[in-house]
Amino acid sequence: MAILIDHGDIGLAESDHRIANNLARLSGAIRLQRNAVSRSGKPLTADQVCQLLDDISARIEVTAKLHKSLAVAGNGNGVHLGNFLEEIAEMIGTLGPERKMNLTVACSGENHIEPRHALHAGLITAELLTNAVKYAHPTGLPVSVQVRYETNDDGSFLVEVTDDGVGFPENFDPTTDGGLGFQLMRALTRGLNAELQFEHDCLGVCARLVKPGTFGGANIESTPAVKGN
Known part of the structure; x- marks a missing residue:
């Protein structure tokens, strides 16, 4: 007996499965945030609650x-990283005060990446941009941010976010310190089997997410960011 396969149903099932997995990852990030608030034992102000809801809204x-x-896209090739990051950057820009962030985007490579990798990279980029808007200039000056990305045929990619702010506080170690945002970024980076590198001084912070390729080390050469532009 012949078995008829409805490829449309297969595509829909795959889409539903992908959405379910990504919503589960998002739920995990929200639970991490909830647990951090619970452990602190401190009441939240109205401003802090609004910020918390903004963070959750951004991840959704x-x-x-x-x-x-x-x-x-509808072609099964994955996600165009540049277009995706530009949309995220524009969205983060709308969450803060008007004209708070001056953004430029630089690209190298037009390869697509796996959806799961794109979600992790997008959430990390959103956290980095949010931090830049909130902390780069404590005096309230607009922050200039450059997002740079590279993609390669082997699946390796790089995302770099550079701001012109005041840098991290003295003795701050971004690989171990920080609040929930940094904890989330480190967890997402581990989930990618990637590396999140930081360079920082009084002229700003450069964060660099480096994802190796499918067949070994990444074919990406990281170039130092130009700060203060």
Whole structure:
């Protein structure tokens, strides 16, 4: 007896499975945030609650934009990293005060990456941009941010976020210190089997997410960011 396969149903099932997995990852990030608030034992001010809801909203938006990118592409090739990051950057820019962030995006390579990798990279980028808007200039001056990305045929990619702010506080170690945002970025980086590097001084912070290729080390040469532009 012949078995008829409805490829449309297979595509829908795969899409539903992907959405479910990504929503589960998002739920995990929100639970991490909830647990951090609970452990602190401190009451939240109205401003802190608003910031908390903005953070959750941003992560939901990142996930939504990922699936929008997949739906628009519709070719099974994955996610165009540059377009995805530009949408995320524009979205983060709307969360803060008007004209708070001056953004430029530089690209190298037009390769697509796996949706799961794109979600992790997008959430990390959103956290880095949010930190830049909130902390780069304590006096309230607009922050200039450059997002740079590279993609390669072997699946390796790089995302670099550079700001022109005041840098990290003295003795701050971004590999171990920081609040929930840094904990989340480190967890997402481990999930990618990637590396999150930081360079910082009084002229700003450069964060660099480096994801190795499928067949070994990344074919990416990281170049120092130009700060203060």
